[in-house]
Amino acid sequence: MQTTLVKKQPSSLKLNFLKEIGSNKRARYSLFFLLLVILIGVFAPLLAPHDPEKPYYEALLHGPSKEHLLGTDSIGRDLLSRLLYGIRATLTAASIAVAITFTIGTFIGLISAYIGGIIDNILMRIMDVLLALPTIVLALAIVAILGPSLANAMIAVGFASIPGFARITRGAALTIKSSGFVEASRSIGSSHSWILLRQFLPNIGGVLLVYTTLFIGVAILDTAALSFIGLGAQPPTPEWGTMLAEGKNYIYQAWWLATFPGLAITSVVFSVNFLGDALRDMFDPKSMGR
Template sequence: MTAIALSRVSPIRRLARLCWRRKAASFGAFVTLLVVLAAIFAPLLTHQDPNEQDILAQLSPPSAEHFLGTDTFGRDVWSRILYGARVSLAIGVASIAVAMVVGGLLGILAGYRGGRVDRLIMSCMDMLLSFPSLVMGLLVVAVLGPSMGNLIIAIAFTAIAPFARIARAPTLAIKQRDFIEAGRALGYSDMRLMLRHILPNILDEILVLGSLWLATAIRTEASLSFIGLGVRPPTATWGGMIRDGFENMLDAPWLVIFPSIAILVIMVALNLLGDGLRDATDPKLRNE
């Protein structure tokens, strides 16, 4: 009965309460929220078009007209960072959402069914884990071609295995609980037991891992954009901005420094949020 009652409480609400109790997680959530709001309300925070070129103002240092300076085409760096946040966050959230759904379901299926199904699925996941995430993403994007959709697929593909492993472990324990046995006795289908009774009880762990891997997804997107396999220009992305400004780094360091700071801020915030939630959901650390 306790597990059934627990599944009726929203996992997002539980995580929000745990986040509020942890200062590091609260700070990370606050900074992440600021970045998200800045991306959403970018048109209100800048009057510059991120793709508008002004050759007469190219490589201008930070000034009242251009808050963070301009790039080699005279485009406003501040506006490109704001609009680039939209692309980076959209790709990161979409790819991790896909990885959470696919990896989580595979992990639940492997843990619940066991036997050959478990061995087959986890062998495939172990094979995926043998490749570094950036190398795997590079291979997928190189095959599919650079585009926003292919980038989401590539990053999601690299993150499926960790979600499958994190979903499988608690499933092995939960499937032995009395309320699962009671469901089987009542004639519930395996699909209903997995989706309505097991999934809600392990969703906390999947969401916590998602917050940690979101930072990795944004970093991977920036890395792929830096080597020319990201979203095609002139769309602004943080990694693409660093690549464009790399050749002029000594003469115009702001072209590299400010996008790098944006990546650093969101990654630190997401890692603080994820680490705080992980510690808060860990029974050994919950009361510390």
């Protein structure tokens, strides 16, 4: 009976999740905007009016016009086309960083909470030492070792954020470690992996989903920051952080170079945060009866 109930739980959570998303205006609009941005990035080659890396030397630092809707940069590249292609680089980097953080951070947190004892103490003390360093500083150190590139930047951001995610996972897992259904599974001889994957994860999935969603915005900002200081994506790759860095040198004579990439980063991060806040409200036990 216990096994049957647990097997039905993920699909029930999925239906409840979709229902809550549909009834929450902030979550619905934020999710729609993010999906739209992703689709634009996927179809960037069809939507971009120009080659993002092709310079138009007759149109250096031209403002928004009919030919170049968002203007051109210092070597005449179309800013709109670079923004559209930049969606791919920016969101891909953030997604991979989140995947690294989620996979390793969840594993460490679950193992630490489930085993406990000296293993828990060792793992959490290591996480505490790493948490003492700001994420961006730790990411800078990792990139300094690996070398500047977008791939290394996403790896650095992903690994630098593991301690926080591991702590969140451990805290959530400890709340259900002594639950009756976990003890029942142990008493009937269920394997450790089955208990972790089929009982721990489904029951802390809400917390992990909220934190993962919020971390996407952090990952976008951190990878853009590394690109901004020259340690992430390298020219001529169209990436929002790199474009922002290029635009800062012409902020007074060509305002559009920094304004539009900045607005792109801000709008996506705001949408992700709005979605994360809405999900937090949805999974907050205090708001369930509202």
